[in-house]
Amino acid sequence: MTDLLYTVNEGIATITLNRPEALNAFSTEMIDLWIKALESVRDDDSVRVVVLTGNGRSFCSGGDIKSMVRRDGFLHNNTEAEDLSSTGLARKKSLWKRVQRIPLLLQEIDKPVIAKMNGVATGAGLDMALMCDIRIAAQRVRVAEGYIKAGIVPGDGGAYFLPRLVGVDRALEILWTGDTYTAEEAKQIGLITHVVPDEELDAFVDAYVRRLASGPQETMRFMKRAVYQGMSTDLRTSLDMISSAMGLVTELEDYQEGVRAIAEKRPPKFS
Template sequence: MSDLIFNVEDHIAKITLNRPDRLNAFSEEMIHLWIEALETVRDSDHIRAVLIRGNGKSFCAGGDIKEMIAGNGFYKSEDDLTSTGLARKNSLWKKVQRIPLLLEEIDQPVIAQMHGAAFGAGLDMALMCDIRIASEEIRLSESYVNVGLVPGDGAAYFLPRLVGKDRALDMLWTGKVIEAEEAKQMGLVTFVVPQDEIETFTDGYLQKIVNGPQQAIRLTKRAVYQSETMSLRSSLDMISSSMGLVTELEDYQQGVQAVMEKRKATFK
């Protein structure tokens, strides 16, 4: 079986990490397939939402330490110069770091469904998503420090934006394990649900997105993220442009008509 399964059904792209025997730790094949899947999502008008999840007992244990030691996986360079720091840096840039860069280009909502453990780069991949739905048994850790590594996959960028600099540094310096309720209070996850209800809850959430006004949803996501680096005037200027565009669309006409008729809108 492939280390990553990608399929699209009913406008939902599902990316399933598929190394359950290794708690879905990254392999080189997984990274390449993940990049290809995200490129497909980015370029698709048919896909309305993305779900990222893991097979087996856990969401993702991060990088595969055995492959790192062997010089394989996302530390393996094209010319096999694994003995040099520059080769390892370039390998990260060309491989695993392409994932957050591609996610930044995707306007469709991206949902992480998390269970078991999400450690190191596995946690970072969830932090890159828009919404994180976690089971009550979830365990989270920025575990890089345990093997003497820096957070090479985006934690230094994403984590402080979610929990603040002090809490981010605490997690990164200590490698502490965070459980579900604390993770929810910190803002690491969006929802916490019982493990036996997570599939139903996630499916229901995805259906709300899939059945919503697609251009309004995508432009709203773009506005939220881009406004983080904009002045107030620039943000308002951008959103007024989006407002001008969406009010020309059929979704807007349908929505207004539904409100007038006191019924739920149906979007195409």
């Protein structure tokens, strides 16, 4: 069994973190497979929607220090995380070569990416959910940014994504305290999009992603790119981009089908 599973079924790609005995903490193998899976998602036109989830009772508990020690020599002491003997530059490069590739690849993917949060999500595990477009959590989920307790910073992009979802003051409070939040509390502050009963998580996510997969794909991808680009550009640039997108999507068959469906008062059947 590998540390990460990747499947595609009817246009829906599923990335499953597969170390349930370690609460799906990152290993080097998991990160490497994750990068390959995201490259496949980016390059495979048959993929319409992506689901990220965990196997077992955890979504992801963050980085597995001991695994990184054994395989990368990231730390010197194989039992304690406190003894950081490698150079600062080596540790920086290790982040860049592996875990930081994940948010960069996600930035290249215009398809919907859904985090199906089946259990605890802490530290980098929570950050991986924050990198997704939509977060759907079971009621049992608990989330926390626990970096402060280890005296480290969020090296995977959490400091970038967190304030964009909850605001600067709340993001700093979450990072500085390392407090744990229930799924409902996380939803109230904007960390989670939907919270559903534990036993309904699978059915809810399945219906949700199938709905997205049946939509006009190019239009949806232009929408996603426009939203994210709009967060880092001025109004004029954003309007220029969206007018170009409008010119393109109105040449597509999905647009013609949408207009016909509205006129005929029926649900559209997009390609």
